[in-house]
């Protein structure tokens with residue numbers, strides 16, 4: 091890529107009040123970054139020393155391209171740092187978690203209560219035979235038990251694989267079998283927009299042929315009509331922990347032992363099981379939570395993500411708990427029962443730091459300023475964004491309407507693979523709407539051409555990371571070749587797969603994916619997954635899907651479908667296909683448009699050229715089509 095972009099946007103920037111920088115953990119960005127560059131290992135060592143290690147590491151890093159190991163021979167447990175560490179001081183009685191349901195039910199855990207609950211569930215899992223290294227799939231709605239289950243696994247060294255509760259049976263099945271899960275923890279229902287949506291039958295379907303699964307733990311939420319438990323395999327969540335002691339020492343984990351697997355869509359083929367480890371991930375998420383959100387003990391921190399995604403892993407669960415923050419979690423959707431629910435929560439809980447996604451911000455923009463206008467948002471001091479580019483219009487709205495022009499906006503660029511924030515604008519630094527910012531101290535990011543040479547400001551290129559960092563993925567579960575690809579696509583760099591451009595100040599604007607991933611409402615959807623779901627319907631011969639820009643969701647999915655002989659295009663068939671994708675993959679992967687076509691543009695080797703479809707759709711130049719078949 092060598093396109094020149096309009097970087098006039100750089101002229102427009104906002105300066106936060108100087109008190110932000112004065113009072114922040116990091117202080118001056120440039121100084122902190124220089125400090126890192128002077129001695130990267132010492133930099134990470136200093137951070138790691140703020141956490142507890144059962145026995146110290148003898149070396150900070152070993153880099154054997156493309157494999158990195160961090161905190162060599164160090165022994166720790168992330169839950170010790172998230173829980174036990176806080177038992178030794180006044181955080182013991184601090185609120186760790188405030189949960190609110192759709193019906194305004196509240197559940198509140200102090201750090202001590204959370205600590206005990208995690209140990210009980212950990213003991214319950216042990217009773218089921220779960221031990222160090224076993225994989226446990228967690229498929230739950232956003233309830234405290236979801237967080238408790240994650241921590242309980244980590245406590246005993248079991249590797250959790252959390253699957254977002256909105257995924258359908260086929261998506262869940264491939265993740266359960268991929269990880270070889272021994273136990274699945276789930277719930278009977280999830281509550282959404284005033285309705286209860288059954289989950290358990292999805293599990294029942296998803297474990298057919300999942301031979302490794304020995305037990306299913308079911309959190310039964312419907313009190314008046316409890317769902318039936320099949321005793322052969324299933325156990326009630328609270329039965330499991332009944333009688334389980336609240337004493338469970340944390341397993342001594344090597345820094346490089348796996349902590350969890352989290353599946354993310356790949357641009358081709360099956361989803362990738364991204365593997366994160368105990369030591370490096372802990373240090374990376376602790377460091378960024380503390381410094382990017384500048385969390386203090388007085389903060390009330392709300393990240394709206396579901397723990398089923400990496401944002402929830404790193405910035406609902408592990409990062410915030412390791413710094414001892416008070417976190418908010420809700421099962422509510424942002425517009426039910428009305429579009430004021432989030433703002434009411436900000437007012438009622440006195441939220442000081444709010445971290446959400448551009449798609450939500452754009453939805454709120456559409457719904458109008460009167461909703462946030464009804465509530466007192468004056469406790470807010472920092473706003474965050476994640477998941478996709480925060481376009482300048484959405485930035486302005488967030489900054490002005492929610493932050494009242496007072497709160498710095500941290501637009502954080504990172505990935506499931508990176509584990510932690512990589513590029514952002516630290517509070518106190520000038521903010522350029524549309525630009526995520528610069529590499530956080532500890533990270534070396536660059537924008538390069540396909541050979542790995544830096545490109546000048548204003549020229550588009552590939553976003554890359556040049557040096558390993560503690561919370562980087564260590565491998566793709568059972569598919570190390572796919573891991574190696576990250577480091578071999580662009581020589582010497584970790585290729586993130588996003589296109590980006592820098593302004594003259596060195597701020598990075600992320601432009602979108604360079605591959606066949608579609609980011610829909612902040613969630614990665616692989617074209618291959620949706621296509622294979624469509625093709626699994628008996629009427630479909632071939633399918634190709636593309637992302638189409640959408641003012642609220644960033645992108646929506648459009649599918650082009652060739653029908654098998656004997657099937658006739660109709661509205662009814664369209665709906666049937668949509669329903670089929672919904673059941674197979676889940677609502678998030680549903681196309682918003684289906685077009686029946688006679689042929690698809692392909693290369694001579696038979697690969698569908700989605701780029702050509704997209705160009706046609708958007709009335710753009712398709713670029714180099716020399717490989718097109720006809």
Ligand code: WTA
Nearest residue numbers: 476477478479501502503504505506588600
């Ligand atoms: C996109 C989510 C622009 C990007 C944490 C990346 C972003 C992918 C931003 C990773 C941002 C995430 N600005 N784009 N601030 N944050 N992305 O793995 O394309 O679900 O590669 O991790 O989301 O998505 P993932």
